[in-house]
Amino acid sequence: MGKGFIRFFAFFSKEINEIRRQPKLVLSLILGPFLILLLFGAGYQGERPLLRTVLVVPESLVDTPVLEQMTTAIEANFQIAEVTTDRTVAVDQLVRGDIEVVEIIPDNIEETVLAGQQAQVEFKYNEINPLTEQWIQYLGYAQVTELNKAILRGEADQLKQEATQTNQELADARLQLDALQQGTSSADAQEVATTARELNQALGILAASPVLAGQLAASGDDPEQTRREIEALREDLTAIEQAAASGNLAEQQERIERASQRIGELEQVTGKLSALPSEVIVSPLNQTYENLYGVAQNFMFYYAPGVLALIVQHIAVTLGALSLVRERLLGAIEFYGVAPVTLTQVLAGKYMAYTLFIGLILTVLMGLMLALGVPFEGDVWLFVGLSALFVLASLGVGFLISAVSSSDSQAIQLSMLVLLLSIFFSGFFLPLDNFSPYVQPVGYIIPQTYGIQGFQDVLLRGRVPDEIIWGALGAIAVVSFVVVHVVWRRQFRRIT
Amino acid sequence: MQASNIIEMRDVDLKFGGDAGVFDLNIDVPQGSIFAMIGPSGSGKTTTARLMVGLYKPDRGTIRVMGCEPARFKPHHRERIGYMPQQFVLYPNLTVEENLQFVASLYGVSFRRRKKRIAELLDFVELSDARRRLGSQLSGGMKRRLELAGSLLHEPTLLFADEPTAGIDPVLRGKFWDAFRDLRSQGRTLFVTTQYVGEAAYCDLVGVMRDGRLLFIDTPDGLRRRALGGEVVQLSVDPSSVRAAARILYEHPIVNDVHISRGEPGLLQAYVEEASSALPVLIPLFDSHPDVTLRQAEEFRPPFDDIFIMLMEKIDGAEKARQRDG
Numbered sequence: 001m002g003k004g005f006i007r008f009f010a011f012f013s014k015e016i017n018e019i020r021r022q023p024k025l026v027l028s029l030i031l032g033p034f035l036i037l038l039l040f041g042a043g044y045q046g047e048r049p050l051l052r053t054v055l056v057v058p059e060s061l062v063d064t065p066v067l068e069q070m071t072t073a074i075e076a077n078f079q080i081a082e083v084t085t086d087r088t089v090a091v092d093q094l095v096r097g098d099i100e101v102v103e104i105i106p107d108n109i110e111e112t113v114l115a116g117q118q119a120q121v122e123f124k125y126n127e128i129n130p131l132t133e134q135w136i137q138y139l140g141y142a143q144v145t146e147l148n149k150a151i152l153r154g155e156a157d158q159l160k161q162e163a164t165q166t167n168q169e170l171a172d173a174r175l176q177l178d179a180l181q182q183g184t185s186s187a188d189a190q191e192v193a194t195t196a197r198e199l200n201q202a203l204g205i206l207a208a209s210p211v212l213a214g215q216l217a218a219s220g221d222d223p224e225q226t227r228r229e230i231e232a233l234r235e236d237l238t239a240i241e242q243a244a245a246s247g248n249l250a251e252q253q254e255r256i257e258r259a260s261q262r263i264g265e266l267e268q269v270t271g272k273l274s275a276l277p278s279e280v281i282v283s284p285l286n287q288t289y290e291n292l293y294g295v296a297q298n299f300m301f302y303y304a305p306g307v308l309a310l311i312v313q314h315i316a317v318t319l320g321a322l323s324l325v326r327e328r329l330l331g332a333i334e335f336y337g338v339a340p341v342t343l344t345q346v347l348a349g350k351y352m353a354y355t356l357f358i359g360l361i362l363t364v365l366m367g368l369m370l371a372l373g374v375p376f377e378g379d380v381w382l383f384v385g386l387s388a389l390f391v392l393a394s395l396g397v398g399f400l401i402s403a404v405s406s407s408d409s410q411a412i413q414l415s416m417l418v419l420l421l422s423i424f425f426s427g428f429f430l431p432l433d434n435f436s437p438y439v440q441p442v443g444y445i446i447p448q449t450y451g452i453q454g455f456q457d458v459l460l461r462g463r464v465p466d467e468i469i470w471g472a473l474g475a476i477a478v479v480s481f482v483v484v485h486v487v488w489r490r491q492f493r494r495i496t
Numbered sequence: 497m498q499a500s501n502i503i504e505m506r507d508v509d510l511k512f513g514g515d516a517g518v519f520d521l522n523i524d525v526p527q528g529s530i531f532a533m534i535g536p537s538g539s540g541k542t543t544t545a546r547l548m549v550g551l552y553k554p555d556r557g558t559i560r561v562m563g564c565e566p567a568r569f570k571p572h573h574r575e576r577i578g579y580m581p582q583q584f585v586l587y588p589n590l591t592v593e594e595n596l597q598f599v600a601s602l603y604g605v606s607f608r609r610r611k612k613r614i615a616e617l618l619d620f621v622e623l624s625d626a627r628r629r630l631g632s633q634l635s636g637g638m639k640r641r642l643e644l645a646g647s648l649l650h651e652p653t654l655l656f657a658d659e660p661t662a663g664i665d666p667v668l669r670g671k672f673w674d675a676f677r678d679l680r681s682q683g684r685t686l687f688v689t690t691q692y693v694g695e696a697a698y699c700d701l702v703g704v705m706r707d708g709r710l711l712f713i714d715t716p717d718g719l720r721r722r723a724l725g726g727e728v729v730q731l732s733v734d735p736s737s738v739r740a741a742a743r744i745l746y747e748h749p750i751v752n753d754v755h756i757s758r759g760e761p762g763l764l765q766a767y768v769e770e771a772s773s774a775l776p777v778l779i780p781l782f783d784s785h786p787d788v789t790l791r792q793a794e795e796f797r798p799p800f801d802d803i804f805i806m807l808m809e810k811i812d813g814a815e816k817a818r819q820r821d822g
Binding site: 002003004006007009010013014017018021022330331332334335336337338339340341 | 551571583594598603604630
């Protein structure tokens with residue numbers, strides 16, 4: 001037992017001594033990653049791309065207030081480099097790469113719409129970057145939606161004016177009908193016929209308005225029911241108009257009473273409609289947001305745990321990958337093969353030494369990050385435990401590389417591959433869910449995938465990471481240790 | 497005699513493919529002896545040593561070291577073995593003392609004991625002044641000395657040293673052999689491989705290998721006899737009477753053969769069974785021949801390099817004769 005400890009300690013102290021003999025390496029392992037983190041934090045803005053855009057407009061829009069309103073709306077999403085009427089010149093600029101987008105506003109929008117067709121706003125771009133293409137299409141969609149809303153807002157204003165006018169006409173008509181019904185009207189039959197006809201026409205316009213239907217639907221009323229009421233009223237008014245013209249109004253008392261009631265109900269609807277703000281008519285639905293976390297972190301702080309995990313994993317994988325290969329290239333394995341030391345003692349000593357060393361680096365990095373303001377919401381010991389498990393899992397991957405590498409350059413190359421895999425498949429930049437189910441398992445075997453989540457949980461959310469994180473890191477650590485042990489056991493006492 | 501052998505190899509083969517490997521090895525190494533395995537580069541010396549320490553597993557035959565098959569060594573067997581590989585395997589980023597600390601830990605030497613032991617060994621290999629120097633800053637000879645110290649730290653019963661003197665100067669080589677003989681006098685056994693044929697003289701037994709085969713094992717004197725067909729008495733006479741002197745010697749029954757030197761006039765060599773007993777017989781022969789003036793007579797011991805060349809020539813000759821006859 002005593003000798004076993006001494007042998008285990010042999011590798012522990014040997015590795016520590018070797019590492020401390022390389023102060024430049026230690027410094028670069030600490031300062032290098034920190035500077036990368038700092039550069040990333042200071043430089044990454046996470047904003048949408050700046051899209052220089054030439055706006056092509058029809059001659060009829062030039063120097064009009066409409067164009068001014070339009071450019072103001074467009075500039076919310078695109079940086080307008082120039083407004084022109086020459087489509088060819090704009091496209092040439094796009095082909096040359098001087099600009100990113102050409103936006104072409106169609107001529108005769110109103111006529112096209114009145115003809116029952118949608119007017120097309122064209123967006124032209126020349127992109128190989130799928131992300132930029134997605135941004136252009138999304139921003140184009142958002143912008144056209146805004147333009148549509150602006151147009152609808154105008155229409156809504158006009159409808160409101162008509163509704164107000166109709167409301168007034170309804171009130172007049174109801175008064176006349178009430179007077180007729182009570183037999184106290186001084187109005188002659190011709191006047192009643194004229195009022196009924198005008199009201200009938202106004203109701204026709206109102207019934208055909210889609211905005212009214214939308215508003216009624218949004219307010220919970222049944223637009224079809226209202227439309228039927230209007231149609232029924234129009235029939236009554238037609239009958240009253242004809243009766244007034246033929247001098248038979250006295251025979252239409254029941255219809256006059258019913259029309260008066262319907263007018264009263266419609267008055268309420270049109271009264272409500274004219275009182276509504278146009279914004280509500282155009283966009284009946286709005287949204288509110290609540291982040292239970294409070295305020296989301298800035299990009300630097302959000303990515304800090306991921307960068308920390310990436311750095312720690314890369315150091316651990318590289319140290320592990322080079323460690324056993326170096327021993328083999330140095331010929332030390334031949335020496336160990338004769339000595340009374342076991343492979344478990346060799347590996348345990350190396351695991352211990354590297355964990356301690358990386359722990360030291362992690363502590364310094366964490367200190368520097370705290371100095372930059374990165375939050376540490378969770379429990380320190382929880383962080384220590386998670387880090388230790390994460391480092392052990394990463395070292396396991398490194399030793400695994402070492403076991404299958406025949407030279408240090410091969411070990412370095414494989415370590416770089418693990419780094420690349422980690423950047424793409426660990427959820428560092430792209431969420432793992434974005435990948436197909438066939439590819440996602442790649443992320444599941446990378447310690448970084450769990451390191452990012454765990455560090456974010458502890459540092460940013462202040463909560464205990466899910467059991468799956470502990471379990472996965474533990475599984476990677478154990479499986480890699482066992483595989484390394486099996487692979488190396490064959491080489492350890494034998495020269496192959 | 498069998499019981500005192502610390503290493504026994506019987507009919508051992510290990511093939512690496514083609515003609516490479518070692519074949520039909522039969523070796524006994526007595527306890528408390530120095531056994532040197534001599535042969536040119538690639539002859540199979542290192543492979544033989546690695547078979548003995550268990551780094552290679554034989555394809556055929558049996559090996560027993562300290563009574564145990566190397567593949568089944570237990571920690572207590574390994575603790576009794578010292579191993580000095582051919583290549584420098586200690587760490588360039590550790591100091592001399594740290595390297596020795598590491599090896600001491602590997603062998604489970606207690607912290608209390610190792611301090612004294614390291615100091616002793618550093619004195620022994622004359623590296624005390626370089627104890628804080630990094631491995632990467634050591635000369636080739638210093639590295640070999642450091643390795644020797646590393647292999648002796650745990651006071652092994654059996655030391656395997658694979659070409660310990662390769663690439664180091666003659667003075668240091670002499671010191672290494674002094675150390676080895678000192679260890680033997682302490683009752684330890686040493687199995688040493690070397691390309692320096694002259695070092696055979698320091699050993700108790702010498703095995704000669706070529707092309708993966710063990711040609712023979714013998715004592716240094718035994719090798720000499722094999723090469724020379726006995727021992728040599730060298731005589732110096734007046735150059736004009738050298739032929740007469742040769743005839744006198746040749747006619748005596750204890751003389752097997754006589755060679756006249758072509759390079760040095762008046763010098764001739766008589767091949768006898770035993771030089772020490774032949775000299776008192778041969779010197780008086782010339783008293784009855786006044787025409788021959790004997791100037792000097794002594795036992796002649798040619799260097800082992802010459803012995804080795806003679807042996808190889810003999811083996812080549814025998815091989816050619818066998819091919820011719822076959």
